Amino acid sequence: MTKYYLHRRFALALLPLALLLSACEKVSPPAAFHATEIREASFGRELRLPDTEGRVRTLADFRGEVVGVYFGFLQCPDVCPTALSRAVEVKQLLGEEGKRFRIIFVTVDPERDTPEVVRAYLDAFDPSFVGLVGTPEEVARTAEEFRVYYRKVPTGSSYTMDHTATTFVYNANGKLRLAVPHALSAEAFAADVRRLLAETAPAEPGR
Amino acid sequence: MLTIQTRRCLGLALMFGAFTLPAWAQTVKVDGPWVQATVAGQKATAAFMKLTADAPVRLTGGKTPVAPVVEIHEMVMDGDVMKMRAIEGGLPLEAGKTVELKPGGYHVMLIDLPKAVEVGQNVPLTLTFTDAQGKTFEVAVEAPVRPLKRGHEKKSGHGM
Numbered sequence: 001m002t003k004y005y006l007h008r009r010f011a012l013a014l015l016p017l018a019l020l021l022s023a024c025e026k027v028s029p030p031a032a033f034h035a036t037e038i039r040e041a042s043f044g045r046e047l048r049l050p051d052t053e054g055r056v057r058t059l060a061d062f063r064g065e066v067v068g069v070y071f072g073f074l075q076c077p078d079v080c081p082t083a084l085s086r087a088v089e090v091k092q093l094l095g096e097e098g099k100r101f102r103i104i105f106v107t108v109d110p111e112r113d114t115p116e117v118v119r120a121y122l123d124a125f126d127p128s129f130v131g132l133v134g135t136p137e138e139v140a141r142t143a144e145e146f147r148v149y150y151r152k153v154p155t156g157s158s159y160t161m162d163h164t165a166t167t168f169v170y171n172a173n174g175k176l177r178l179a180v181p182h183a184l185s186a187e188a189f190a191a192d193v194r195r196l197l198a199e200t201a202p203a204e205p206g207r
Numbered sequence: 208m209l210t211i212q213t214r215r216c217l218g219l220a221l222m223f224g225a226f227t228l229p230a231w232a233q234t235v236k237v238d239g240p241w242v243q244a245t246v247a248g249q250k251a252t253a254a255f256m257k258l259t260a261d262a263p264v265r266l267t268g269g270k271t272p273v274a275p276v277v278e279i280h281e282m283v284m285d286g287d288v289m290k291m292r293a294i295e296g297g298l299p300l301e302a303g304k305t306v307e308l309k310p311g312g313y314h315v316m317l318i319d320l321p322k323a324v325e326v327g328q329n330v331p332l333t334l335t336f337t338d339a340q341g342k343t344f345e346v347a348v349e350a351p352v353r354p355l356k357r358g359h360e361k362k363s364g365h366g367m
């Protein structure tokens with residue numbers, strides 16, 4: 001009993017300090033995300049491209065979901081399958097919540113990546129993944145909006161694409177929140193998505 | 208008795224030799240080769256494997272019935288930008304030191320695929336090596352096709 005009171009008094013004494021700390025937190029929050037957090041984005045504000053079925057999609061279509069936008073190309077034998085396999089893993093790690101996580105794949109090689117092939121490719125990972133195939137001009141504009149770098153590089157008989165391998169993650173309100181680097185593990189990525197989902201959790205009674 | 212032993216030896220030799228048999232006569236051992244599956248219309252893929260040479264050689268090229276063009280590539284991350292390049296002069300192998308061609312590093316690029324490479328297929332792949340004297344030799348392997356979606360394997364050497 002005495003011990004309990006002591007603890008309580010001690011805790012009360014610490015209260016102002018705790019308040020002070022929490023006030024500080026608002027100014028510079030702890031780096032709790034594994035990925036790079038984005039607070040006020042001056043990029044990635046708009047996305048408007050036709051999907052593999054030819055419908056024009058925008059970020060507003062995905063409200064209520066955490067969405068990861070990834071730029072890649074189908075002849076990429078390495079980082080694109082790695083990134084998309086990681087996304088599938090993230091979805092699995094999220095369990096039931098994984099239903100509210102989706103990847104949007106934007107091809108940076110629209111000359112070779114036709115909507116049909118992009119659809120088949122994404123289906124090999126997860127049929128819920130959305131593929132966007134614009135005209136070369138539309139792709140250039142989108143990449144610029146996302147500050148994504150991509151460039152055609154000749155290699156032997158054909159060409160390859162250098163490209164940014166970052167996944168840009170939006171919260172369920174359509175706000176750009178994270179830049180997920182290629183090297184981040186599926187576990188860390190999943191933890192970040194879980195946090196974003198909690199940040200915009202749908203209001204449920206008794207919660 | 209003698210027959211049984213001979214048979215046993217033969218069986219073992221066949222077991223161990225499945226991938227490496229052609230390599231015995233040469234100087235490079237190829238372990239665990241695999242090719243990434245593609246979907247119809249996807250024009251390129253990559254082969255991955257472990258290579259161990261007896262003497263310093265370079266992997267300079269290859270041939271396969273599934274693709275008219277084979278190149279030796281390297282993938283590098285420049286910040287968070289991925290770049291893929293053909294390795295000038297081939298991939299050097301030191302004597303006795305295993306080099307792994309794996310996602311995030313080196314691969315044998317198979318280009319201009321006329322049709323999809325599917326799981327269940329074994330892709331014949333003839334690798335060309337060039338020794339210090341500039342003499343070339345070949346090692347033939349069969350690389351099973353693995354799905355495009357990779358399972359939860361330890362992503363070692365993934366820059367973490």
Ligand SMILES: [Cu+2]
Nearest residue numbers: 077280291316
């Ligand atoms: Cu390549």
